[in-house]
Amino acid sequence: MRITKVDYIIVGQGLAGSWLAIEMARRGIPYVVINEDKAATSSKKAAGIYNPITGRKMVKTWRADLLFPKLEHQYRELEETTGSNFLHPIPIYRPFRTIEDQNDWDGKLADESHKKFVNSIYTKPKGLSNVRDDLGGIMINQSGYVDIPVMLEAVQNYLVNKGHYNSEVFDYERMEIDTDFVTYNNYRAKRVIFCEGSLSDNPFWDLPFKPVRGEIIDIVCDLKSDCIINQGVFMIPKGDRFTVGSTYDHQNLTFEPQEVGIKSLEERLRKLYSGKYEIIDKRAGVRPATHDRKPYIGIHQKFKTLGIFNGFGTKGVSLTPHFAKHFVDVLQGKSEIDEEVNVQRVI
Ligand SMILES: Cc1cc2nc3c(=O)[nH]c(=O)nc-3n(C[C@H](O)[C@H](O)[C@H](O)COP(=O)(O)OP(=O)(O)OC[C@H]3O[C@@H](n4cnc5c(N)ncnc54)[C@H](O)[C@@H]3O)c2cc1C
Numbered sequence: 269m270r271i272t273k274v275d276y277i278i279v280g281q282g283l284a285g286s287w288l289a290i291e292m293a294r295r296g297i298p299y300v301v302i303n304e305d306k307a308a309t310s311s312k313k314a315a316g317i318y319n320p321i322t323g324r325k326m327v328k329t330w331r332a333d334l335l336f337p338k339l340e341h342q343y344r345e346l347e348e349t350t351g352s353n354f355l356h357p358i359p360i361y362r363p364f365r366t367i368e369d370q371n372d373w374d375g376k377l378a379d380e381s382h383k384k385f386v387n388s389i390y391t392k393p394k395g396l397s398n399v400r401d402d403l404g405g406i407m408i409n410q411s412g413y414v415d416i417p418v419m420l421e422a423v424q425n426y427l428v429n430k431g432h433y434n435s436e437v438f439d440y441e442r443m444e445i446d447t448d449f450v451t452y453n454n455y456r457a458k459r460v461i462f463c464e465g466s467l468s469d470n471p472f473w474d475l476p477f478k479p480v481r482g483e484i485i486d487i488v489c490d491l492k493s494d495c496i497i498n499q500g501v502f503m504i505p506k507g508d509r510f511t512v513g514s515t516y517d518h519q520n521l522t523f524e525p526q527e528v529g530i531k532s533l534e535e536r537l538r539k540l541y542s543g544k545y546e547i548i549d550k551r552a553g554v555r556p557a558t559h560d561r562k563p564y565i566g567i568h569q570k571f572k573t574l575g576i577f578n579g580f581g582t583k584g585v586s587l588t589p590h591f592a593k594h595f596v597d598v599l600q601g602k603s604e605i606d607e608e609v610n611v612q613r614v615i
Contacts, residue, residue: 269454274298276599277450277457279438282311283416283584284577285463286423287592289432290346295596300455301427304437308523310465311584313553315484315513316414317502318586319360320385326362326369326406330561333381335586336410342589343414352422357412358505359387361394361495363401363540373406385410396493398543407495413504414585440471450573459567459599461575466556467521472574475614476559479521480582483529483552484513487537489545500536509548512537525552557581559614565595566611575599576611 276292278285281303292299318339320332343355364370373389376382390404427433443460444451450460462470466479486509493510497503504511515529530550537545556579558564564579577595580587597603607613 271451271456272300272454273456274300275458276300277302277452277455277460278463279303279460280463280465281305281420281424281427281433282309282463282465283314283420283588284465284580284592286420287588288461288463288577288595289427290349290423291592291596293426293430293432295600297596297600300432300434300457302434302436302438302452303424305424305435308553310553310555311416311420313482313484313523313551314416314555314584315502315504315511316416316585317360317411317496317504318414318583319408319411319498321360321362321382321406321408326373328382328385329583329586331587331590332385335590336385339410339586339589340412343419346419346423346589350419350422350426352418354415354419354422355412356415359495360408360411360502361390361396361401361405361493361497362408363399363405363497363499364403365499367403370403396497397491398541399491399493399497400540400542401499405499411496413496416585445571445573448573457573459573459575461577463577465578466554468578472568472571473564473576473611475564475576475579475611477564477579478518478557478559480555480557481517481519481521481526481529481552482514482555483525483533483550484511485530485533485547485551486511486549487545487547489541489543491541491543497540499540501533501540503537503541510545521554523552523554525550555581563587563591563609564611564614565591565609566598566605569612569615 275297276299278301289301320336322329387407387409393401493505558579568574598605
């Protein structure tokens, strides 16, 4: 059997594996991707939103100042590389729940580091038909969504054209681990990097993942909006429909939408939008979330030829481009690993 030497075998081509492969390609590092191309993956079910101001308390998301100024540029570059279109920059309108929320934002706007993420503040309803925003709301910028299935297909075509893609399940038992290299089928690699997302049964990593199931629905209704609306649920305008999500459940980790999830989504949708709607699609996925909501990145403690790039939780879109670059810097010895994401913190 003819052996092909590569520096890296990347296992998995969701958001994580895609960005890692692209980063390696750009730096001329020899790699190959091995991916089971199945429908039930986190990336294929995700809403794809990137949003610098999140949570009930509407605070800047972790590392927002570092990630967001370059994020859209990174996706635009990937669109150019792959000749596809999947980035949809669009503001996010977040109705205020209380007068305190409103006052709070008056204060936060004095602070430059928040101001850059705010497009405008509405102190009266914005005028979106049947949307409950009696107290107005905040319009967030540097936000939008990525059509992840389109992006994954574009990256996969790019990898196939370069001859760097294998569509198969990676079988751990066929891996021969040496001190300086790993042999897998006809490949010899300096390292294997696992980007397998949630619910992986990889025997080499026993990590405190906290996977979270989420439901999403598509609806048709009379509402017209030029922004994502986000209060309790998000409503992403997509031509003739809105994508509405999502739920968070640590139980019943399945890719089948659950009635309880759909019900909870509809209850929250009703609080935001009082118009008529029809559900035209339902889906669910499991997010690869972690014990401290930070990714697991780095090298195995015992097997130095194995690495991991996983645990992007609810924020794969905004975290993976930056951390792919960072991890490749680390692998090339150009940088020390960011301790907050270092997998060594849990092993
Ligand atoms: C309902 C829902 C809504 C979400 N909304 C958002 C959002 O709005 N914004 C956001 O940023 N994030 C969102 N996310 C989270 C986001 O989807 C994840 O952070 C991201 O997709 C994780 O990507 P990944 O590449 O790590 O995993 P995955 O997408 O699961 O990819 C893993 C890949 O590895 C392959 N694989 C696994 N094991 C093997 C093996 N042994 N051999 C070969 N291949 C293998 C799988 O088939 C898959 O292709 C959402 C997730 C869900 C479920």
